[in-house]
Amino acid sequence: MPENVRPYRPPPPLAVPIILIVLGALFLYANYRPTFDPWLVLRTYWPLILIFVGVGQMLDSMRARQNPGGSSNSSIGATVAVVAFACVLGVLLWHGRAFSGGRHDSSYLHHESRTVELQDAKSANASVQASAGKLTIGGGSSHLLDADFSFSASYDVPRVDYHVASGVGQLTISQDDRNSDFGLSHNDWNLHFSNDVPLELKVDMGAGEGRLRLRDVPLTRLMVNIGAGQVDVDLTGDRKKDLDADIEGGVGQATIHLPTKVGVVVHASGGIGAINAHGLKHEDDEYTNDAYGKTPATIHLKVEGGVGEIDLIPEP
Numbered sequence: 001m002p003e004n005v006r007p008y009r010p011p012p013p014l015a016v017p018i019i020l021i022v023l024g025a026l027f028l029y030a031n032y033r034p035t036f037d038p039w040l041v042l043r044t045y046w047p048l049i050l051i052f053v054g055v056g057q058m059l060d061s062m063r064a065r066q067n068p069g070g071s072s073n074s075s076i077g078a079t080v081a082v083v084a085f086a087c088v089l090g091v092l093l094w095h096g097r098a099f100s101g102g103r104h105d106s107s108y109l110h111h112e113s114r115t116v117e118l119q120d121a122k123s124a125n126a127s128v129q130a131s132a133g134k135l136t137i138g139g140g141s142s143h144l145l146d147a148d149f150s151f152s153a154s155y156d157v158p159r160v161d162y163h164v165a166s167g168v169g170q171l172t173i174s175q176d177d178r179n180s181d182f183g184l185s186h187n188d189w190n191l192h193f194s195n196d197v198p199l200e201l202k203v204d205m206g207a208g209e210g211r212l213r214l215r216d217v218p219l220t221r222l223m224v225n226i227g228a229g230q231v232d233v234d235l236t237g238d239r240k241k242d243l244d245a246d247i248e249g250g251v252g253q254a255t256i257h258l259p260t261k262v263g264v265v266v267h268a269s270g271g272i273g274a275i276n277a278h279g280l281k282h283e284d285d286e287y288t289n290d291a292y293g294k295t296p297a298t299i300h301l302k303v304e305g306g307v308g309e310i311d312l313i314p315e316p
Contacts, residue, residue, distance in 0.1 A: 115147075151186060207226075
């Protein structure tokens with residue numbers, strides 16, 4: 001090789017300077033937006049780098065096969081991976097669901113409170129339609145309903161509609177679905193009903209966690225349909241009237257607390273997994289407690305559908 005001819009050296013990869021630019025941009029953005037957590041973004045989306053690196057190495061392998069005589073030191077895999085990762089972060093920041101790390105500040109979570117008066121109704125039918133998140137229902141309200149909603153920007157504002165027809169209050173609590181995004185999501189509903197108004201309650205929940213504390217609520221009918229997740233239902237306490245309760249859907253786990261001084265009969269059918277019936281008599285697909293057939297009121301509970309596991313727990 002002639003002395004004045006230098007051997008070819010490929011240019012240094014651009015991955016390192018691009019990484020520095022991306023990190024600098026993230027932390028600079030955090031200075032202007034205190035609710036933004038750059039560490040949360042990196043912890044959440046770093047696996048994307050592995051995916052993009054793998055894609056880049058596949059491109060390198062294809063280039064090497066198409067050009068066997070090319071330089072073996074030429075690699076674009078790392079550069080492609082970092083550029084793609086930077087583009088994804090840019091899209092997420094542009095659409096922005098705050099990345100606030102769960103900080104409960106006004107720029108991340110929205111809060112809404114609603115109160116519904118009974119008006120001239122003697123009883124009420126309530127339909128709760130929650131798309132996902134955490135749903136807590138209980139009693140103790142001096143009105144027909146006291147509701148508190150806490151939700152992130154990835155959810156619409158819940159709607160509360162109420163009117164009275166023929167002496168029966170018709171209450172609907174709903175929320176429109178939105179397209180899912182890569183940001184954090186939070187959707188927490190706390191609903192408190194009156195302890196004095198007979199209530200027929202229907203709950204439709206797409207996914208998440210449901211806690212139904214219905215011990216002191218004078219239910220006449222209960223229907224619960226949950227697509228995925230888990231539900232914990234408390235039906236303990238004294239019951240003056242019969243209660244028909246249905247729990248169905250693709251529930252991963254259902255925990256149901258039952259009274260001991262009110263007759264209970266449980267029917268389980270469909271794609272049921274394990275049933276843990278604590279202190280209940282079992283015959284075929286029917287479970288009963290010692291008070292069944294001996295009390296003026298009876299709880300008729302039906303569990304069916306794709307429920308994975310059921311815990312039937314009598315109150316102490």
